[in-house]
Amino acid sequence: MFENLTERLSRTLKNVSGRGRLTDDNIKDTLREVRMALLEADVALPVVREFVKRVKERAVGTEVSKSLTPGQEFIKIVQAELEMVMGESNEALNLACQPPAVILMAGLQGAGKTTSVGKLGKVLKEREKKKVLVVSADVYRPAAIKQLETLANDVGIDFFPSSADQKPVDIVNAAVGHGKLKFYDVVIVDTAGRLHVDDVMMDEIKDVHAAANPVETLFVVDAMTGQDAANTAKAFNDALPLTGVILTKVDGDARGGAALSVRHITGKPIKFLGVGEKTDALEPFHPNRVASRILGMGDVLSLIEDLERNVDKSKAEELAKKFKEKKGFDLEDFRGQLQQMKNMGGMMGMMDKLPGMSQLPDNVKGQVDDRMFLQMEAIINSMTKGERARPDIIKGSRKKRIAMGSGTQVQDVNRLLKQFTQMQKMMKKMQKGGMKNMMRNMKGMMPGGGMFPGR
Known part of the structure; x- marks a missing residue:
């Protein structure tokens, strides 16, 4: 996520972080680099201008000159x-209304x-424990209704x-009426999309909006379109109360141009990020966490939340019990x-949230491949139960x-067995409670140390 921007900003800010004092000259050079990094990331020009102006005002002020570590300040x-550019804090969905709360997606x-x-x-459904109904009002794309039905299942x-x-208006009225009758908490309406913004589309979506009377009108936009994403969102916002x-x-x-431009240009918050194709790859948008990731500082809070959601607690307890009984x-x-x-989104998804990962050499990153x-899983699946329990017989x-x-x-197969042996040794250290020994062992399992050998 935003690798180019992270790499460029990390490199630029590294030059200033160790400085004992900041002068007008080195602030000017750093800000020029920051400006270039943002423009290359396809951040909208008004956003870049405002951002650089605000950083400069604060940087030449007392908060930096009086600091013991000006570079870090x-x-x-x-x-x-x-964080300010992206909206300061996460803005959750506002579903406080007479059920069903209608969410319109445009x-x-x-x-x-x-x-x-x-x-x-x-x-x-899973995190908010809501009873959810979805409906498609997209009557132009034949596969859209079937696609939503499959997804819902x-x-x-x-x-x-x-x-x-x-x-479309009749569909929405019927769905909302059904939602009231069957006591649904939330009704989500999928509307028709076009290849570009046109009058016919806008008139139709205004009618659908009036019929649905949604508590949330969310604009869905592709981050890879950069600052165009923000401009399209603005066109919709002019027609609809997003x-x-x-x-x-x-x-x-x-x-990362879209993430940094949308709030400034539309005045509307980013509420969620789509971070993959899987059905659980939707994250609440936290500006402070994303800013931390952009600066190469990782996002440990999101990583912990991922762990809590995805780790099978019963399996974890089983493994802990096994360790206790020294069963290996x-x-x-x-x-x-x-x-x-x-x-949890694979190794790359986890690494993206770990601090300092942006500074790993490219050849090391290239070795960490989720495939x-x-x-490795396919190899283990091909083994018998006895072979999995006693790898030494293989x-x-x-x-x-x-x-x-x-x-x-x-x-x-040989490589997997070698990696497993290393993992086993590390787990034995863990059983003995030797945390320092375990950490030392883990270094050997990082790229270059045998866990991810070049293939």
Whole structure:
């Protein structure tokens, strides 16, 4: 997420962080670099101008000159201003109304609107414990209604049927009426998208909005369109009373222009980030956490929340009990760990939230490939129960059979067994309570130390 911007800003701010005092000259040079980094990230020019102006005003003021560590104080100012640009704090959905609370989703075609309806429904059902109904008022794209029905089934929320020969306003009225009758907490309406903003589209969505009377009108926009995302959101906001924005495809956006431009240009908060294709890849937008990630400081709070949501507590307790009874760590446990990591967005998803990861060399980052973890899981799946429990019995002919069954090579099986042995040693250190020893061991499992060898 926003790798280019993170790399550029981290490099620029590193030059100023160790300075004993800041002068007009070195502040000017750093601000020029910051300005260039933001422009290259496709941040809208008015946003860049305002941002640089505010940082400069604060940097030449007393808060930096009186600080014992001016360089670090400067970085704190940049972080605070990044947060300010993006909205200071997370703005949750406002569902305080007579049920059902109607959420209207608007946006251009291809932005990920229908997928976001499914993801948001899942968030509201699982995290907010709401009874959710979704409906499609997109009568122009034949597959849209079926797509939403499939998504609703996948995430376990209810779907209200509609068809292409109905009028969007009639669909919405029927769905909201059904929502009241069956005591739904939330009704999410998916509207039609177009390839560009046009009068016909705007007139129709105004009519749908009037019929639905939503408490939240969310604009769904593709982060990879950069500052165009903010301009499109503004065009919609001029026609509709938007309450917030969902920024999609953020995991594929190396620049970050949309995230930094939307709030300033529309005056509306980003409420959620779409960070992947999976149905649980929707995160609440926290400006302070995103600013921290942009500056290469990681996002440990989100990582902890991911752990709490995705780690199977019963399996974790089982493993802890096994450790207590000194029963050791086998390949079945190793597979369980790989699956939990996959649930958290894979190694790359986790690394993105760890502090300092932006400073890892490219060749090291290249070695951390989530496909490798899928391959490791496939190899373990090809083993018998006895082999997973006693990896030491896996010799020549067994290795060939496992490699053939998992579509890999014998050397891949050898590599997995070597990595597992290292993991086992680390777990033994953990059993003995030697935390220092375990941390020392973990260094050897980082890139270059054997855990992720170049393939």
